[in-house]
Amino acid sequence: MTVQQPNSFRTGPDERGHFGNYGGRFVAETLMPNILALEQAYAAAKADPAFQREMDGHLKNYVGRPSPLYFAERMTAHFGGAKIYFKREDLNHTGAHKVNNVLGQIMLAKRMGKPRVIAETGAGMHGVATATLCAKFGLDCIVYMGAVDVGRQQPNVQRMHALGAKVVPVESGARTLKDAMNEALRDWVTNVADTFYCIGTVAGPHPYPMMVRDFQSIIGFETREQMLEAEGRLPDSLIACIGGGSNAMGLFHPFLDERQIEIYGVEAAGHGLKSGKHAASIAGGRPGVLHGNRTYLLMNSDGQIEEAHSISAGLDYPGIGPEHAWLNDLGRIKFLSATDKEALAAFQLCSRLEGIIPALEPCHALAKIAQLAPKKPKDHLMVLNLSGRGDKDLASVAEHLGGKL
Amino acid sequence: MTTRIDTRFADLKREGRAGLVTFIMAGDPDPKTSLAIVKALPKAGADVIEIGMPFTDPMADGPAIQAAGLRALNAGQDMKKTLDLVRAFRKDDAATPIVLMGYYNPIYIYGVPRFLKDAKSVGVDGLIIVDLPPEEDDELCLPALKAGLNFIRLATPTTDDKRLPAVLANTSGFVYYVSITGITGAAAPDAAKVGPAVARIKRHTKLPVAVGFGVRTAQQVRALAAGAEAVVVGSALVSVVKDSLDKTGKATAKTVKAVAGLVSELATGVRGGKRGPK
Numbered sequence: 001m002t003v004q005q006p007n008s009f010r011t012g013p014d015e016r017g018h019f020g021n022y023g024g025r026f027v028a029e030t031l032m033p034n035i036l037a038l039e040q041a042y043a044a045a046k047a048d049p050a051f052q053r054e055m056d057g058h059l060k061n062y063v064g065r066p067s068p069l070y071f072a073e074r075m076t077a078h079f080g081g082a083k084i085y086f087k088r089e090d091l092n093h094t095g096a097h098k099v100n101n102v103l104g105q106i107m108l109a110k111r112m113g114k115p116r117v118i119a120e121t122g123a124g125m126h127g128v129a130t131a132t133l134c135a136k137f138g139l140d141c142i143v144y145m146g147a148v149d150v151g152r153q154q155p156n157v158q159r160m161h162a163l164g165a166k167v168v169p170v171e172s173g174a175r176t177l178k179d180a181m182n183e184a185l186r187d188w189v190t191n192v193a194d195t196f197y198c199i200g201t202v203a204g205p206h207p208y209p210m211m212v213r214d215f216q217s218i219i220g221f222e223t224r225e226q227m228l229e230a231e232g233r234l235p236d237s238l239i240a241c242i243g244g245g246s247n248a249m250g251l252f253h254p255f256l257d258e259r260q261i262e263i264y265g266v267e268a269a270g271h272g273l274k275s276g277k278h279a280a281s282i283a284g285g286r287p288g289v290l291h292g293n294r295t296y297l298l299m300n301s302d303g304q305i306e307e308a309h310s311i312s313a314g315l316d317y318p319g320i321g322p323e324h325a326w327l328n329d330l331g332r333i334k335f336l337s338a339t340d341k342e343a344l345a346a347f348q349l350c351s352r353l354e355g356i357i358p359a360l361e362p363c364h365a366l367a368k369i370a371q372l373a374p375k376k377p378k379d380h381l382m383v384l385n386l387s388g389r390g391d392k393d394l395a396s397v398a399e400h401l402g403g404k405l
Numbered sequence: 406m407t408t409r410i411d412t413r414f415a416d417l418k419r420e421g422r423a424g425l426v427t428f429i430m431a432g433d434p435d436p437k438t439s440l441a442i443v444k445a446l447p448k449a450g451a452d453v454i455e456i457g458m459p460f461t462d463p464m465a466d467g468p469a470i471q472a473a474g475l476r477a478l479n480a481g482q483d484m485k486k487t488l489d490l491v492r493a494f495r496k497d498d499a500a501t502p503i504v505l506m507g508y509y510n511p512i513y514i515y516g517v518p519r520f521l522k523d524a525k526s527v528g529v530d531g532l533i534i535v536d537l538p539p540e541e542d543d544e545l546c547l548p549a550l551k552a553g554l555n556f557i558r559l560a561t562p563t564t565d566d567k568r569l570p571a572v573l574a575n576t577s578g579f580v581y582y583v584s585i586t587g588i589t590g591a592a593a594p595d596a597a598k599v600g601p602a603v604a605r606i607k608r609h610t611k612l613p614v615a616v617g618f619g620v621r622t623a624q625q626v627r628a629l630a631a632g633a634e635a636v637v638v639g640s641a642l643v644s645v646v647k648d649s650l651d652k653t654g655k656a657t658a659k660t661v662k663a664v665a666g667l668v669s670e671l672a673t674g675v676r677g678g679k680r681g682p683k
Contacts, residue, residue, distance in 0.1 A: 016540065026509060026536040028465040030561040030586055033568060172471060178462065185464040190587040192563055289510045289536065290462060302483040303514030305461045 009256035009332055012323060017206020017293075020329065022322035025205040027292045030189045039207045041112050046214070051107065058103055062136070063093045065100075065218065069226035069383070074353040075369075082237070082376035084369060085230075086386040087223050087251060090358065096388030097219060097247040098129040102198060104215035106133040109196035116140045116191065119198045120184040122149055122177035122243070123314035123361065124156025125388055126200030131165035139196075141165035144183045146176035149313045155392050174307040177243075177317045181291055201244025202321030205292030209321050216250025223383055224254055231381055237262040239372070240385035241364040242335075243279065243315035245324045247387035256332060264372065265324060266365045268310035269337035279308035281320040282328050282335040290318075295325040311340035311400065312360035314388070342367035344400055347390065359388035360397070409502040409530045410555050410578040413452060414613040414634060423630035423675045424452035426615050427668055428506065428639030430473035431456045431490050432482025433646055438656040439477070442646070442664050443494050447501045449665040450672025453615075453635065454494075455533065458487050458507030465535045467590035473643035476654065484515045488527045495528035504557060504578075506533040509545065517545055521552040531555030531578045539571045546575050559583050560606055569609045579613040579635065580606055584620075590640025593619045596628035603632050626674025638671055 012019045025035060045051040059065040068091065072084045089097035102119075109117055117139050121127030127143040134141035143160055147169040150157055160167050173179035181204075188197045202209045202216070227235050238255060240248035242265040255261050270278035278284055281296040288297040290305055298306040298318035308318040327333040338346075346366035351357045358366060365384055373382060390397070398405050417424045427446050432439050446454050459474035459482050466474070491503055505524065512520045512534070524532070532549055539546075539558070546556045555578030563586060564572050573580065582603055584594030594616070603614050616629045617637025626636045645667050649660040 025538060025540050027538060028535050028561075029538050029559045029572065030465075030563050030583065032538045032540070033563045033565065172468075173461065182462050182464045186467070186588045189465055190591065192586050289508075289513055291464070292536070297510075299510070299514065301514070303460075303511035304478060304483075305510070 005330060009327065009330070010253065012326065013206060013210055017210070019323045019326035021287065022294050022325040023206055023209060024294050025292060026289050026294065027205045028189055030192055034192050035205055041108060042207055042211050045108055045111060051111070055104060055107060059218065063099050063103065064091065066222045066226070067091050069223055069230065071230070072354050075350065078353055079370065079373040081378065082373040082380040082382040083378065084373060085227070085235070085381065085383045086356070087219060087383055089219060089247060089385060089387045090356070090389035094125070094129045094132050095391070096125040096129070096359065097216060097250060097385070098126045098200060099132070100218055100250065101200070101212045101215040101246060102126065102129040102133050104211070105196070105198045106130070106137050106139065109139060109198070110137050112196065114194055114196035116142070116195045117198050118142045118144065118184050118187050118195055119200060120144045120177065120180040121200060122146070122180070122316055123312065123359070124149065124153040124160070124392060125314060127165070127167070128156050128159045128163070130198050131160040131163035134165065135163045142187065143167050144170050144180040144187070146170050146174070146180045148175040149177065152396050153313055153392055154395070176308070177313070178305065178308070185291070201246040202249045202323060203244045203291060203293055203295065203319060209293065209323055212246050213249045213253055213323065216246050217253045219247065219250035219385065220252060220254035223251060227381065227383065234258060235261060235381040235383045237264065237372070237380065237382045239264040239266065239365045239368060239382065241266050241315060241361045241387065242320060242324060243268070243317050243361065244319070245321040247385050249321060249323060251383070251385045252333065263333045264368065265333050265335050266368050267335060267337040268312055268315035268364055269339040270309040270311070272339055273337060277309035278337070279310040279315050279317060280337045281318060283337050285318070287325065293322045295319050295322040311343060311396070312364065314359070314361040315364065336368050338364040338367035344397065346370065347397055356386065357390040358386055359390045360393045362387045406553060408555050408578060409500065410453065413502050414579060417452060417634065423633060424635035425450055425626065425672050425675045426453040426455060426617070426635050426637040427451040427642055428455040428457060428637060429664070430459060430470065430477050430643055431487040432459060432477035432480055433473045433643065434476050434650055434654060434656050434660070435480045436482065436486055436490065438660055440490055440493050441661045443490065444497065445661050445665040446668055447498060449668035450676065451501070451668055453502045453504065455504045455506045455637070455639070456487065456491065458484065458505055458511055460508040460511055463508060465588055467588040467640060469590045469640040469644045472647060484511050488523050491529055492527035502530045503528060504531040504533055505529050507535070509534050509536050512545065517548055521549055521554065525552055525554060529554065531557050533557045533559065533581060535559065539574065542575055550575060550577065557581055562586050562602060566605070569606065573610045576612060579615050580610060581637065582606060582614050582616045582633070583618045584616050585618050587618065589618055591619055593621065593625060594629065599629055600632040623671050623674040626671050627677070630675050636675065642667060
C-alpha cells in the first residue's frame, strides 16, 4: 500500500479526531455532548499557563519527575551492541507511566466540576494511578476491572482499596480489559452529568487519544533533554511495549519528525502469533471500530471482537491507539511482537543484570532488545521505555516459572 | 421517497393511536426460533419491528440485551443470517417495517456498500446504529439515505436544543427518544419528564417520535404513548426469551408463545382506545 507521507507526523489529529483513516468519535449520542465539552475544556486548559504551572508542580513534587534516563551498562555488555538506556517510568509515584496522564485528566475533572471519576484498568496500574490522584484531589473513584484481572493482579486491587477507590469486578465477556472498558462506558452513559471518564491509554473517542498522548509526551521530551546531556546527541532508536500504546506514544511522539531515528513498538504475541492466542492487533488484526475509535482490532470475519491473550494484563487488549495504527500504515513505527515466554526470559534477565524488576509489559520490549541490540554498532543509542515496575507481577511470574523465581 | 416506516406512521396517525415498536435479537436463541418469534410479532400487536444485529461489545446495552447477543452469537448468528432472517420474514409480510439495530463494526466489516445493497434487497427499511453520532455521518448515514433506507437517530436527555438540529439533520423515518441517560433495560422512564422532552424534540422536527429504554409494562406503554407516536420495548422481550429457555439454553415450546403473549399485553397500551398524540 502506498501512503502519502505527511510533512510532519506530529500535527494530528484533524478537527474531527482523525489520524488518517483512524480515530474518530464512534460513541452513543448520550456521550457526545460530554465528549465535545471535554474537548473544549481540554483546549482551554492547555492554553492556560496556570494549569500548566500547577501540573508542572505536581509532576515534580508528587510524581517525582523527571524520571531518570539510566544507562543499562550490564545489559549493554551482555548484548554486545547498542548502548542501552532505560527511561525509568517505573520510578514514578504509583510505579508506572500511567500517572502522567491521570494527573492531567484528574486536574481537568476538577476544573470541569465533575465530582465522580470512573476508569477502566487491566493490570491495575491505571486504576491505582486514578485512585491515587482522586484521593489527592478529593474526588470519588470507581474502577472497572475484569474479574480475571482482579484475580491475577491482587496487589493492585488492594492498593486501590487502600486509596479509597471502589473496584468493580467485571463479569461480562472475557472478563478482562476490553470488558472493563465496556462497563466503564455503560457507567458513563448512565451517570454522564457528574462523571468524568479517565481513560488510561491513547485510545477511545477523540479527544482522548490526543489528550492522553499530550500528557504522556513528557516522557519523550525529558528523554530528549537527558540524552543530549548524557551523549550530546539524540538517540538512534526508541523501543516500547504496546497494548493501547500510551507509554510508547509518550516516548515516540516528540521524536516522530526526526526521521533518522528508528522507532519500534512491541506488541504481545501471547502463545505466538500463529496460535491465535495473542494481543497483537497490528500483526494479527485489521481496521475496525470499537470503543469510540477506528483502529486495528482482533476480530473474526463477521466483525465480532476476539479475546486478546497475554501474560501481561496491561497488554491484554484487542485494539491499539488510532495514532499508532496510522503511524504503522505510514511505516514510521515498526511493529514487532514478543511472546509470553520471551517476556518472562527478559523479566529474569533484567532483574538479575540490572537489579531492576520490570513489569511484564515492558519485558516485551526488553525481549526485542535481545534481537535488535546485538546487531547495532556500539555507538548506537537505544532507549527503552521501562514503563512500570514488576512487583505486581511477581505472583504470576512465579506461577509461570513453576513456582520458582 | 416513502418507506414502509413512513406509511406505517401515517396509518397510525389515521387510526389515532401510537405504535408499538418491539425489539428482538436476531438469532436468539437460535435462527429458527428467532424467525418464528419475528413472524409472530405483527399478529401480536407490533407495529414496527427492530431486529438487533448481535455484537460482542454492546457498550450501550444492559445485561439483558448483552446476554441476548451472546446467545445469538453462540448459536452461530452472523450478519448474513440476520439478513436471511429479514428475507424470510418478508415472504409473508410486505407491510411491517423492519429496522436493524446494532453497532457499526459488523457492518463496517461486512462492507458498507454490500451491506446497504443486501439490506435493501431483503426488505430492511431502516437502521439504528448506536455508535454512529452525526459527527460520523459520512460513514453510513449518508450512504444509507442514498440507498433508500431510513437512518433513525437516537436523541437523548443530553441532546440539548443547541445540538438537536445536528442530530435531526439527516434523521429519517422516526426519531428514537432515549428516555433516560443510561443503558437499555435500566431504570424505568418517568413519563412526566418524557412528555416535555418529546415536546421539545417536536419543536425541531415533524418526524414521528418513538420513546424507549426501560419500558416493561402495558401501563408504562400507555403512559408514554400519550405523548409520542410510538413506544419501544426491548429488554423486557429478550428477558422473556431467556426465561423460556430450558436448562441448556435451548428454545422450548413456550418460547415463541411467551414473547407473543407479552407483546399482546403491551399492545393494549397503544390500542385500548384513541390515545395517540393530538
